[in-house]
Every structure is written in structure tokens, then in C-alpha cells.
Amino acid sequence: MKAETDPFGLLCRLLAQGDGKIAAASIGGLRHPAVCALVSSGLLVQDGALPTTICDACDEAHPAEVTFDPSTRGHGWYCPEVGFVPAEPDKVAALATTLERAARCLRSAFGAAFGNGRWAVRHIEGVDAWVVGVWTISGAATTVVLGRSLENALNSAALRNALAELAPNEAGLVLTIGEDGGFEPPARFDKVPLADAATVGETGLILDGDLLSRIVAPHAVGRRVAHVGQPSVKVQVWAILVSSEPSRL
Ligand SMILES: [Zn+2]
Incomplete structure (x- = not known):
């Protein structure tokens, strides 16, 4: 090298x-x-x-x-x-x-860019990836994950499944290291190469907060639409329960 x-x-x-x-x-x-x-x-x-x-x-x-x-x-x-x-x-x-060290440095960088995060830094079992935390980005609660070894199709599929099993938030960002081999993140998640999202400053990693906000923004719009739609769904469910009740009695 x-x-x-x-x-x-x-x-x-x-x-x-x-x-x-x-x-x-x-x-x-x-x-x-x-x-x-x-x-x-x-x-x-x-x-x-x-x-x-x-x-x-x-x-x-x-x-x-x-x-x-x-x-x-x-x-x-x-x-x-x-x-x-x-x-x-x-x-x-x-x-x-190590990937863990990078995840911990990233947590500080997200804290500096988006304020206090939720969730702890932790390894996601069975895959070469770490949860960095959850931050409110563009108004959406966003799970941030750092992932590697995605050029391997099995690893890539395993990470997709593991992310789908995490407690859901409104959005997710997978920061990828190296070739991502066409990794397809699950619903609500976007992928972005770590190399595009950050640089090294004097005291650690510095994020491109504008870029990450732009990536997450469409999920925040989706959240507002879902919220507006929610009451009518409840009314429909209630109506079905009411209409089905007499037949059960
Ligand atoms: Zn000798």
C-alpha cells in the first residue's frame, strides 16, 4: 500500500x-x-x-x-x-x-451535526455492521448504521434482513464502506457511501449534514402524509368491528 x-x-x-x-x-x-x-x-x-x-x-x-x-x-x-x-x-x-471505533467516532459526528442521539452504539449480530444511533434528521427519526463487506452478496442480503428486524423508525441511513455490490437497503432505509457523507477534521469525523438531510427529507414528507391518513384508517377499522359485531352475538 x-x-x-x-x-x-x-x-x-x-x-x-x-x-x-x-x-x-x-x-x-x-x-x-x-x-x-x-x-x-x-x-x-x-x-x-x-x-x-x-x-x-x-x-x-x-x-x-x-x-x-x-x-x-x-x-x-x-x-x-x-x-x-x-x-x-x-x-x-x-x-x-476497527468498524466499532469508526462507529463511535461517527456517533460523535452525528451528535455534533444533529444533536443528542438515541440508542447505543452496538454490533448488529451476524453481520459486519454497527448501529451508530438514532437522530432526528429533516424531522424524521432516523436509524444510522455503518456497514461493510457488502460486495459479498450473502453479507449484503444478511444486512438487509437484519435492518428489517431492527425496531422501526421513520427513516434509516446505511453508511457503506468499500464496494456495496448493489446492496439494496430495506424499506425506509437509504444507503450512502461513508466517503460521500464525511471527512476527517482536526478532532474527528465531520459530516456533510446538508447531504444527509436531503437524503432523509422524503421520508419526513411520507411521515406527515401517513399521520394525516391515520384517523380515517382508525374509523374504517372501527366501522368494520361495529358492523361485524351483531353477527357474532
Ligand atoms: Zn538477518
Whole structure:
């Protein structure tokens, strides 16, 4: 992976790869500006050292297990030819980001854009997706979900089913990471690539609130129509009950 200069582009690429350790050296090192921006905003965290490395102290380029040296309080590896080799931090440093971490950062961003949210951040069982929370967007109570691995048709179908089983709100937004493979969200839900909905600011993710409001707005209109229609439905049901009652007696 070559160094990415845009922090948000880097984040989306790392998240699309799944959760797990990332070699700092593979994304430009710990001092790369994009890496620093993600670390300082809490989207990427330092995660100790890589388990293995390739020795560059001899001519063999052999794989070696990275170990911690208490005497130098640094990492390194054992080379059969030159002995213990202290590692430059960038060579063995590991970073990590997870979908959960991204969901928690998104929750802060939605809070900043749309006020206090309801529901807790939680993993949706059986799928690679997290509930971020529920916010009132364009007047509609909107469930926000962060989803990944949707290029796989089975995952995509599983998320659709899982979303349909959530307690219903008036609208829903699925922020997708990576290719969505034609993912079709269930009724009332819309999908939007995370890459279109947010950017990385100095303190974390910043949402495009206008874009999200425009996406949700049609559901808020639908809600008003449904509300106006509700009394007549009640009257009809009542009328059916009344008319059917005498025949039961
Ligand atoms: Zn060696």
C-alpha cells in the first residue's frame, strides 16, 4: 500500500480491509501527516508491534519474530548472523482501526451535526455492521448504521434482513464502506457511501449534514402524509368491528 495523503481516503481504505493490525510502514510511517491526522482524531490507534518482520541487518532478508527488549525498552529481532537487531519504531510499529471505533467516532459526528442521539452504539449480530444511533434528521427519526463487506452478496442480503428486524423508525441511513455490490437497503432505509457523507477534521469525523438531510427529507414528507391518513384508517377499522359485531352475538 503506498502512502495516501488524504486522511479520509486512507481511513476508508483501511476500514474496507477489515479489522486488524496495520503495518505503520505500509501507510507512510507514524509521522506521515495522514497517519498523524487519523491518530490524533482517534480513528486510528497505535497497537504495539507487528508479530514478524523481514531482517534488513544481513544479506538474507529472512523473516524474523519481533520481540520486546526490556533493556532498551524497544522492539527488535534476532538475526542468526548479527545477533539482536534493535528496530526503528516505524519498521515494526502496528496501528489498528476497527468498524466499532469508526462507529463511535461517527456517533460523535452525528451528535455534533444533529444533536443528542438515541440508542447505543452496538454490533448488529451476524453481520459486519454497527448501529451508530438514532437522530432526528429533516424531522424524521432516523436509524444510522455503518456497514461493510457488502460486495459479498450473502453479507449484503444478511444486512438487509437484519435492518428489517431492527425496531422501526421513520427513516434509516446505511453508511457503506468499500464496494456495496448493489446492496439494496430495506424499506425506509437509504444507503450512502461513508466517503460521500464525511471527512476527517482536526478532532474527528465531520459530516456533510446538508447531504444527509436531503437524503432523509422524503421520508419526513411520507411521515406527515401517513399521520394525516391515520384517523380515517382508525374509523374504517372501527366501522368494520361495529358492523361485524351483531353477527357474532
Ligand atoms: Zn538477518
